[in-house]
Amino acid sequence: MTTSQTRGEATDIAAATRSVVRIVVFSSIDGQRTLIGHGSGVAVSADKVITNAHVVDSARIDESVTFTVIPTEGNATYKARLVAASPGKDLALLQLTQTGRLIPASFFSGIVGDGADVFSIGYPANVDIALEQSEEDVLNPTAPVKTRGSISSGRSSKSVESLLHTAPIAPGSSGGPLVDACGRVIGINSFGSTADGGGAEFYFAISVREVATFLQNLKVELNTVINECRSVAELSRAEADREAATRAKTEAEARVATELRNSREGKVRRDAEHEVIAERENHIALAGLLLILATVAGGAAWQFTEREQRERFKVAAGFGGVALISALIVFFARPSFEEVDERVRAAMTESLPQTKSQPESDDIAGTGKRRCVIQPDRSRVTISDTADVRFDWTQDGCINGRTQYVDNGGNWTRTFVPNNDAQVSVVSYAPESQTYRIERYLLGIDAMGAARASRKRYDVTSCSSDPESLGKIDNMNKAVREVLPPAPNEILVFACSVE
Structure with a gap:
């Protein structure tokens, strides 16, 4: 089975925070809205958030209770309603009541190794109190708190499959994610032990298996990966x-x-x-x-x-x-x-051996369809599926008849900056080695804004071997790279063959 056990990188943990939200609970008494508590959650789709059942428990006894979902960045906040809750599993699902633009988290469905580096991400109330946060402050997008610890495998709650760990949580952190070193969710933080007599505190997160079962019953698809977590270095x-x-x-x-x-x-x-x-x-x-x-x-x-x-x-x-x-x-x-x-x-x-009339190297470098298969031992998977990649290649660097790449020392390269997804992809293809490579950067709002601004400076929309067009694409690639972090969050390497 695949295990996750490496030391965390700051860029991966930062990327994981993009999917974390604060869930603020309000109650209306005589028409007056009152904040009665808050918790944490993690987006499972653009408009759905999973959290703990005990975070939304007040809605079962008070019909006036409403929920506000606050992302970590930007200016938008969202109203939400309770879809379902499982008190026995301490899981609940909220649905945004307006069009959402949340960034879904990636969940790791493999085995988390004993002693693995893990991080709790959420909004502990004692931090808000210590920082003298007002109600207005709580309702504004704020960076979550990240704490570090390790997994102690072999122990689990009897009522629900859980992970025992040492990454501190506190009231308000409930429902937030426990992530591995690659920033993939491995559990939903739920409760902690009491440190009586000066003993150490330990914490429990509901396992991804329980989360997947809960969401499957609600016909909600979970974005899961199973590949080993490997550091970029x-x-x-x-x-x-x-x-x-x-x-x-x-x-x-x-x-x-x-x-x-x-x-x-x-x-x-x-x-x-x-x-x-x-x-x-x-x-x-x-x-x-x-x-x-x-x-x-x-x-x-x-x-x-x-x-x-x-x-x-x-x-x-x-x-x-x-x-x-x-x-x-x-x-x-x-x-x-x-x-x-x-x-x-x-x-x-x-x-000397006689050369063939159609050497294999010509087949590799020439025009034609390619089928590329993921190489797990050469890849670092954090959010993407690893399905085969197919494309039609021409010797002048045009893929599928519409996307032009530029030659960079034998690697034909193109940078992609989508308008909706919060990620930048640097894609390259090396015909000689038949290697297709994707380097993916998971960016926050400001960084994505800078990348999109760099991309929009260049009009490169179709295939062309014209030197001026190739120069524009090359300049666009360089301009976007200048605003990217030193290392990508995800590296996918595919071995290709001629179809």
Whole structure:
């Protein structure tokens, strides 16, 4: 089973707070609205919030009770109504009565490891009191309180499956999330033990399994992930090690190939040298033999002249001339030592493997459909599902015929800043390694505003290989990156293949 056990990163915990809300409870007496308490909650959709049943318990006995949901950022607050409550499980669901823009949390449905780093997020009332918060202050969006602790597994309440932990909560924190180091909700904080006699206090959160069952009965879908929580630093080190190992393997293969080629070339050169020397010796020997024959024929011709045997003289002289000329031709036709290099080149060329008419590398780099599968060991999943990604790719960086990417050292890259979702995605595709990568940044309202402003400065809406258009996209990518945090909250790495 997948476990979550790593140290938290500030950006992940900050991202988790975006889904946390304060729930303020009012009662109307003689037409006068009175604040009677507050708790915490976490958004499970844009208009639904889960909290503890005991936070909304007053609504069961007082029909005048109303709820106000206050996000951590922005200016909006929302009225809400109680949809359902389960006192035995200490869970309740609120529905906003107006269009909501809450950011749904991501829930971790795996096993939380013993001793894992965890954080409680919520609005403890004692902090409000210590800071002398007025009722008006309580009704304004405020950053929640984050406390740190660890999981003590193996202990649970008998009436409900719960997580025992040491991240402090207090009245007002009830209903807020307990999150892991990646900012994923692992439970809904509910109650704590009493520190009698100076003993330590411990706290309990309702498990995600109980939350999922409760919401499933209400036909509410929960956004869950199960992948192991890995730090960005750990993932970066692993990726660097992977790249180093790949480079080392490539270099080793290149060295072996070079050594084999050098060894092969050395043997070919030695053989070529022996062949040239042998052929030269053969030519010289044959030329010498022809020269001897020419000399003998010349002597015979002289003898025939003395005896006035003209016919025999002609034959001997002709034969001697032909032999002499042949000797000269054979001698000067002997191969030179320069032919050794030519023969080595020819032999090495013939020994190379024949290339295919349609090499695989061309298939990879060329136009066509791609299917990409998540690589869990190379990814850090905090909010997204990990379904396969499919797209149609062209060599000039156009995806699906409508979205242009720009080449960045072999990685074709595009930055996406949606108008509605509170996240920025930097997406890249490397045709050579067939790797599709998504780096996702989960930002607050101000940071998203800055990213959207940077994006809107550039009109880049369609595919085009025109240098001016590519320059705009490149500048847009750089402008958005300037306002992003140093590291993403989520990294998804996919291995692709040609469909």
